[in-house]
Amino acid sequence: MSKELIRLSDCVMAYDDDVVLDRIDLSIQDKEFLTLLGPSGCGKTTTLRIIGGFLTPTSGDVLFDGKRINDVPPHKRMVNTVFQRYALFPHLNVFENVAFGLRMGQTVVEQENGQEVRRKVKIPEEEIHSRVMEMLEIVNLKGFERRPVTALSGGQQQRVAIARALVNRPKVLLLDEPLGALDMRLRKDMQQELKRIQQEMEITFIYVTHDQEEALAMSDTVVVMDGGRIQQVGSPEDIYNEPKNAFVADFIGESNIIDGIMRADGVVEIFNRRFQCLDKGFDRDEPVDVVIRPEDVDIVSEAEGQLKGTVTAVTFKGVHYDTIVDFYGFKWLIQTTDFCPVGSHIGIKIDPDGIHVMKKSQYSGMFGDYSSYSEEYDEINDPTLLDEEEEGAGDEE
Ligand SMILES: Nc1ncnc2c1ncn2[C@@H]1O[C@H](COP(=O)(O)OP(=O)(O)OP(=O)(O)O)[C@@H](O)[C@H]1O
Numbered sequence: 001m002s003k004e005l006i007r008l009s010d011c012v013m014a015y016d017d018d019v020v021l022d023r024i025d026l027s028i029q030d031k032e033f034l035t036l037l038g039p040s041g042c043g044k045t046t047t048l049r050i051i052g053g054f055l056t057p058t059s060g061d062v063l064f065d066g067k068r069i070n071d072v073p074p075h076k077r078m079v080n081t082v083f084q085r086y087a088l089f090p091h092l093n094v095f096e097n098v099a100f101g102l103r104m105g106q107t108v109v110e111q112e113n114g115q116e117v118r119r120k121v122k123i124p125e126e127e128i129h130s131r132v133m134e135m136l137e138i139v140n141l142k143g144f145e146r147r148p149v150t151a152l153s154g155g156q157q158q159r160v161a162i163a164r165a166l167v168n169r170p171k172v173l174l175l176d177e178p179l180g181a182l183d184m185r186l187r188k189d190m191q192q193e194l195k196r197i198q199q200e201m202e203i204t205f206i207y208v209t210h211d212q213e214e215a216l217a218m219s220d221t222v223v224v225m226d227g228g229r230i231q232q233v234g235s236p237e238d239i240y241n242e243p244k245n246a247f248v249a250d251f252i253g254e255s256n257i258i259d260g261i262m263r264a265d266g267v268v269e270i271f272n273r274r275f276q277c278l279d280k281g282f283d284r285d286e287p288v289d290v291v292i293r294p295e296d297v298d299i300v301s302e303a304e305g306q307l308k309g310t311v312t313a314v315t316f317k318g319v320h321y322d323t324i325v326d327f328y329g330f331k332w333l334i335q336t337t338d339f340c341p342v343g344s345h346i347g348i349k350i351d352p353d354g355i356h357v358m359k360k361s362q363y364s365g366m367f368g369d370y371s372s373y374s375e376e377y378d379e380i381n382d383p384t385l386l387d388e389e390e391e392g393a394g395d396e397e
């Protein structure tokens with residue numbers, strides 16, 4: 001049974017008239033790995049700072065173990081933070097960087113005449129030594145104790161920062177895009193490492209990223225945010241398989257999102273053709289958004305197809321081909337191991353479980369058409385655009 005550790009209740013953060021968090025409700029369970037995921041500016045760092053105590057919400061409550069902690073300062077919360085630009089002390093070696101917090105002493109809470117009194121107590125040198133060595137073992141840096149931190153790789157420095165944040169055994173670790181500065185390969189390795197550390201130490205991790213793959217790979221729970229609002233909370237599988245609206249469907253993985261009409265339970269109409277699906281409970285003839293993932297479409301002969309279309313672009317992706325197919329002026333992305341050259345006329349088939357029906361929302365019509373796919377692809381490969389985005393992502397401190 002999971003136990004609630006932190007709750008945000010109806011939290012609003014406003015700067016003058018600018019509402020950047022709009023009535024956030026969120027329950028975080030003890031020992032879970034929860035990820036805040038969303039585009040730049042959606043409010044991830046703001047949410048994290050509220051949990052850490054660096055920001056007080058304009059209205060609403062922050063609860064820890066059922067107690068309201070709105071006014072409790074950061075150092076009195078059992079929470080530590082790893083920022084994207086983790087500042088290690090360059091003049092100290094690995095051991096001393098990790099030991100730093102312990103040398104500041106440990107806070108003990110005692111009862112004196114019915115009053116809570118907090119005292120800083122010095123930690124004995126042997127205990128500091130054993131706790132630092134234990135942490136270095138957990139982050140796989142045993143043998144690096146005497147190494148200057150300036151002589152470490154980016155990934156090793158990141159692990160020192162994590163060891164330093166964990167050494168005084170917080171209940172919760174907040175991580176704000178901690179892998180943003182690392183290259184792809186190292187990032188993947190560190191994702192596994194972080195997950196292992198979190199499970200081994202049984203600490204609640206609240207992790208911020210705008211990388212959906214990272215969120216799906218690491219989390220027990222993913223919180224998808226946009227425009228200061230929570231769009232969906234769920235397991236990675238739920239979020240991917242059952243997106244709540246077109247924003248979530250588009251942000252998590254690739255999605256073709258098509259206008260449809262629900263004709264009956266289990267029957268949805270797109271492009272005037274009826275498809276079997278598993279979705280139920282909509283009104284008869286209710287307009288809906290239909291999500292079809294690129295990997296759920298089978299390419300067949302034109303004669304056998306439920307829909308017929310023309311291939312307009314093909315990109316080899318190693319495992320599969322990204323194939324863009326024009327259906328009646330609407331372009332779909334299909335991922336297939338079958339090579340279909342540009343110009344070929346094909347048919348497609350979709351199994352009932354490959355179709356996901358969603359309610360119409362404010363995001364309807366904004367996403368899920370791949371007409372501009374090749375332009376988007378050029379943008380992804382344009383290094384100047386990427387630089388700008390990364391600078392924007394790391395400006396929290
Ligand atoms: N001190 C402030 N005054 C006014 N607006 C602010 C302030 N701090 C943050 N904001 C605004 O709040 C919104 C949310 O910011 P936040 O830093 O939480 O975004 P984020 O999701 O972490 O984005 P990123 O991925 O770029 O780090 C942004 O529009 C930002 O401009």
Ligand SMILES: [Mg+2]
Nearest residue numbers: 044045393396
């Ligand atoms: Mg941020």
